Amino acid sequence: MKGSEAIIESLKAAGTEVIFGLPGGVVIPLYDALFDSDLSHYLVRHEQGAAHMADGYARATGKTGVCIATSGPGATNLVTGIANAYLDSTPIVAITGQVRSDLIGTDAFQEVDITGITQPIVKHSYLIKDPKDIPRVIKEAFYIASSGRPGPVLIDIPVDMQNAEIDYVEGKKIDLPGYRPTLKGHKKQIRAAARAITAAEKPVLYVGGGVITAGAEKELQALAKLMKIPVATTLMGIGTFPEDNVLSLGMLGMHGTGYANYAVTHSDLLIGVGARFDDRVTGKLSTFARHAKKIHIDLDPAEISKNVLIDIPIVGDAKNVLAGLVAELKSMKRDARKTAAWIDQINTWKKKHPLSYQDEEGSIMPQFVVEEIDRVTRGNAIIVTEVGQNQMWSALFYKHKKPRHFISSGGLGTMGFGFPASIGAKVGRPDKTVIDIAGDGSFQMTIQELATAVCYDIPVIVCILNNGFLGMVRQWQELFWNKRYSETIISCQPDFAALADAYGALGITITEKKDVADAIRTAIKAKKPAVLDFKVRAEENVFPMVPAGKSIEEMIGGHK
Amino acid sequence: MKHTLSVLVENKPGALARIAGLFSRRGFNIDSLAVGVTEDPDVSRMTITVSAAEHPIEQVTKQLHKLINVIKITDLDPENTVARELALIKVKSDAGNRAEIMQLAEIFRANILDVGRNTLTIEITGTYEKIDALERLLFPHGVVEVVRTGRIAIERGQK
Known part of the structure; x- marks a missing residue:
């Protein structure tokens, strides 16, 4: 068997069903082998799209996403997508072609050191030097990408390795002496956490993407309901706790709800689960949850006490640890009435500082568009976002209820992520309505993937909240830079509806509030890729907002 | 504070680059780094010294x-660790100071490796401080070149 065929066999053995990619000189053997296989390959228009599609696919399904690119520019085009997956801990395996082994290091045509370039943004990487290693390496790559704290793994495969003849032997038992993720939480620590929880009067659960990765939403909800603990989520944690539940605080942090930020600030016990105390969450570190004792449950020991000193660390998988914690608390038979006064206080905050916006006569408010998407889809859609204002409004004004139904670039903040990610999500979940809530700036960064969506008939709906600005930067300029809108005005732009039409997608321009819901309905019914261009109020801001470096209770806006 | 990290790594391509890269990415300067294979040929040991707080x-x-x-x-406990470094020092030397330098070398139990027309090359093994001390004493004679291996260290046996 040829090395290239061994790659395909190994991918199949690892459970791969779909691949996103784009061929080039040194992956011709691999694509030749792919030609005869039953794997679904989606040909993208730019390799960045392939990486984001693999990422979106992984987030929507929980499986590992796979993308392929050629050497040199193909590989470097994957870099943003790999970094994005790294910062949000999503499992993807990226396969790049490499120049012939004997040419490596000679600056050969389309040669770059892609394992070197991606070294700080991968969980692990391989450069194949012996074709016999192909099955083992691919097996290991999938295991590493998807286990523990997931992340991207890159496999660089020189073209002569693809052409070599080998005896295919399926990857043997995985032997990685340096890689043994701790999944089970320490019993003693769980007991200490349980004691702290029963002693607390003002506890808050602070929940991140780790809970989604672990599939621990049931355990989380059981804990919150058992002990009546309010739950704030990070952007990545959205969907772990239904936002229509009375205990939900919505999102916390820089653009978090007022009540989430007040609750965290005044809490006496903060229970972080699968979250990493990122600066967008904590604001000024020295004042973050300053009255609270802190429990941190995380799979990655390096996250414990990285930014905030933790009193009770528990290293382990969120599902295991939360289940253990609930069992421990049940055996302690303490009742949860202790937090009644705290819940009252939070309800007062919710009344005093609700999420809101001012309607403006004759304008479509971007928040309204998001609310209409929620209403029309009955909150059942997979919402994917771009980055900036569109992302924050999507996080805040849609009532999120289920995990893996909100997909957004959190850590890297990649404009242009949303659209290809939505294609990947729809490929993985064809049963779902998938909507990319976009900005006019972000969408133009990966707009060429309209061709991919149309060619493969992947009916995703792009809802552009079109304000003619790079909106989030403009907001900062308005608030902190004296309204000097330096290079954030992008009103010179294509007619998005006509452009969609040119690609063979459905395009609608919406300028009136009354047409918003109809347009969304029309797009869903059309069952083909659609671009809805909502001309929204141009200088609308995302509130509440905590200025960078301030304490999270020092919010602008969001007061009644 | 100076720390000596003794790191066992799989003897795989790229391992050294990953480790060195991680230090720089997280904002650390490596003071010295020594790598060599262990008793197991599949495993290497890296001895890394860095200055940083706890x-x-x-x-x-x-x-x-x-x-x-x-x-x-x-993270090796200095109380319970034996550490050594090797240095090769090329120093300017002629008939006038040769005897003095050789005497210094003898005091430090260093070896003369090479005698050139205008230089002497000295090999010295010892702690970081000991090597520094010899270097300082040789300095007035004109040190041409110093090559140091970086620290290697091993935990003491049970007492």
């Missing part, structure tokens, strides 16, 4: 642990 060292250690090729990391 908390950042703990953080970088945890980050190192996350590298797939890293098997074990020990």
Whole structure:
């Protein structure tokens, strides 16, 4: 068997069903082998799209996403997508072609050191030097990408390795002496956490993407309901706790709800689960949850006490640890009435500082568009976002209820992520309505993937909240830079509806509030890729907002 | 404070680059680095010295642990560790100072490796401080070149 065929066999053995990619000189053997296989390959228009599609696919399904690119520019085009997956801990395996082994290091045509370039943004990487290693390496790559704290793994495969003849032997038992993720939480620590929880009067659960990765939403909800603990989520944690539940605080942090930020600030016990105390969450570190004792449950020991000193660390998988914690608390038979006064206080905050916006006569408010998407889809859609204002409004004004139904670039903040990610999500979940809530700036960064969506008939709906600005930067300029809108005005732009039409997608321009819901309905019914261009109020801001470096209770806006 | 990290790594391509890269990415300067194979040919040991406070060292250690090729990391306790370094020092020398330099070498139990027309090359093994001390004494004679291996260290046996 040829090395290239061994790659395909190994991918199949690892459970791969779909691949996103784009061929080039040194992956011709691999694509030749792919030609005869039953794997679904989606040909993208730019390799960045392939990486984001693999990422979106992984987030929507929980499986590992796979993308392929050629050497040199193909590989470097994957870099943003790999970094994005790294910062949000999503499992993807990226396969790049490499120049012939004997040419490596000679600056050969389309040669770059892609394992070197991606070294700080991968969980692990391989450069194949012996074709016999192909099955083992691919097996290991999938295991590493998807286990523990997931992340991207890159496999660089020189073209002569693809052409070599080998005896295919399926990857043997995985032997990685340096890689043994701790999944089970320490019993003693769980007991200490349980004691702290029963002693607390003002506890808050602070929940991140780790809970989604672990599939621990049931355990989380059981804990919150058992002990009546309010739950704030990070952007990545959205969907772990239904936002229509009375205990939900919505999102916390820089653009978090007022009540989430007040609750965290005044809490006496903060229970972080699968979250990493990122600066967008904590604001000024020295004042973050300053009255609270802190429990941190995380799979990655390096996250414990990285930014905030933790009193009770528990290293382990969120599902295991939360289940253990609930069992421990049940055996302690303490009742949860202790937090009644705290819940009252939070309800007062919710009344005093609700999420809101001012309607403006004759304008479509971007928040309204998001609310209409929620209403029309009955909150059942997979919402994917771009980055900036569109992302924050999507996080805040849609009532999120289920995990893996909100997909957004959190850590890297990649404009242009949303659209290809939505294609990947729809490929993985064809049963779902998938909507990319976009900005006019972000969408133009990966707009060429309209061709991919149309060619493969992947009916995703792009809802552009079109304000003619790079909106989030403009907001900062308005608030902190004296309204000097330096290079954030992008009103010179294509007619998005006509452009969609040119690609063979459905395009609608919406300028009136009354047409918003109809347009969304029309797009869903059309069952083909659609671009809805909502001309929204141009200088609308995302509130509440905590200025960078301030304490999270020092919010602008969001007061009644 | 100076820490000596003893790191066991799988003998795989790229392992050294990953480890060195991680230090720079997390904002640490490596003072010295020595790599060699262990009693197991599949495993190498890296001895890394870094200057940093306790908390950042703990953080970088945890980050190192996350590298797939890293098997074990020990932050060696100086009280319980024997550490050595090797240095080769080429110093200017002629008939006028040769005897004095050789005497110095003898005091430090250093060896003369090479005698040139205008230089002497000295080999010295010892602690960081001992090598520094000899270097300082040789300095007035004109040190042409110094090559140091970086520290290697091993935990003491049970007492």
